[in-house]
Amino acid sequence: METGSPDGVPRIVVGVDGSEASLRALEFAAEEARLRRASLHVIRAFPAPTAAGIPVPVEYFDELEAEARRELDLAVDAVPACAGAREVVRTVVAESPVSALLAASSEADILVVGSRGRGGFSALVLGSVSQQCVQHAQCPVVIVR
Amino acid sequence: MLEKLLLAVDGSPQSLEAAKLARDLARLSKGSVHVVHVIEEVIGAGRAGDFALEESEAAADVVKEPTAMLAESSVDHSVEIRRARVGHIAAELITAAHEQSADAIVMGTRGTSTLGAMLLGSSANKVLHLSDLPVIVVPGHHGH
Numbered sequence: 191m192e193t194g195s196p197d198g199v200p201r202i203v204v205g206v207d208g209s210e211a212s213l214r215a216l217e218f219a220a221e222e223a224r225l226r227r228a229s230l231h232v233i234r235a236f237p238a239p240t241a242a243g244i245p246v247p248v249e250y251f252d253e254l255e256a257e258a259r260r261e262l263d264l265a266v267d268a269v270p271a272c273a274g275a276r277e278v279v280r281t282v283v284a285e286s287p288v289s290a291l292l293a294a295s296s297e298a299d300i301l302v303v304g305s306r307g308r309g310g311f312s313a314l315v316l317g318s319v320s321q322q323c324v325q326h327a328q329c330p331v332v333i334v335r
Numbered sequence: 336m337l338e339k340l341l342l343a344v345d346g347s348p349q350s351l352e353a354a355k356l357a358r359d360l361a362r363l364s365k366g367s368v369h370v371v372h373v374i375e376e377v378i379g380a381g382r383a384g385d386f387a388l389e390e391s392e393a394a395a396d397v398v399k400e401p402t403a404m405l406a407e408s409s410v411d412h413s414v415e416i417r418r419a420r421v422g423h424i425a426a427e428l429i430t431a432a433h434e435q436s437a438d439a440i441v442m443g444t445r446g447t448s449t450l451g452a453m454l455l456g457s458s459a460n461k462v463l464h465l466s467d468l469p470v471i472v473v474p475g476h477h478g479h
Contacts, residue, residue, distance in 0.1 A: 221336045225363045316464050330356050330473040333463060
């Protein structure tokens with residue numbers, strides 16, 4: 191399959207946020223990465239924290255980042271299929287999930303997200319992050335339940 | 336994992352992009368693709384004679400190119416034309432996916448815009464909200 195990634199290696203991007211649906215998304219993405227011999231880019235975004243509009247102290251930021259990284263590692267460890275990917279690239283980024291995933295999608299062959307993550311109302315079938323990815327991504331988007 | 340894909344087509348260029356992706360995915364997984372086009376039935380319009388014939392011909396036209404694409408690549412596939420009442424295309428697609436025990440639904444959208452939601456086809460949007468299966472949404476301008 192032709193690829194849109196800059197290095198010519200098929201690239202699958204998946205967003206994780208610690209939710210059940212995002213783990214299933216990671217499973218799906220890992221399986222596809224194995225089949226395509228693609229690199230698997232796992233992204234964990236955490237919104238840059240502010241207190242009343244003022245950025246929080248660096249120590250607190252570092253803690254949040256470390257926590258996000260731990261969660262990402264836990265997710266990858268929980269999905270053995272990740273080992274089948276050509277490589278697993280882990281990214282923790284202080285940004286909104288939507289903008290992080292959309293930016294990554296511009297160089298991806300497929301973007302995979304869970305139908306709904308942690309935020310918002312659990313009664314919604316499709317979360318706002320998933321919805322916005324579908325609407326704005328440059329590549330095919332897989333919504334996993 | 337994606338052994339059986341349901342490909343929803345409606346005659347749009349986006350459908351062809353979706354067909355390409357379905358073909359590529361099925362090739363990789365050595366799976367099959369079930370092509371479905373749902374005719375939206377206009378209540379009150381007569382079904383008899385020429386109109387019904389025209390409708391079937393138009394439907395056959397819609398599935399022609401995606402089907403040819405799959406055949407050329409020797410991807411195992413089947414084709415189905417279904418009918419649904421106005422506003423029930425999404426539900427019909429999901430029913431079809433369950434009947435086929437599909438692993439995912441693949442469909443096109445109208446691409447990106449700042450108006451986002453307005454350009455995501457209403458059927459695609461409904462499928463996204465109603466489906467309990469993974470849904471793969473392919474933008475129309477997907478170039479690579």
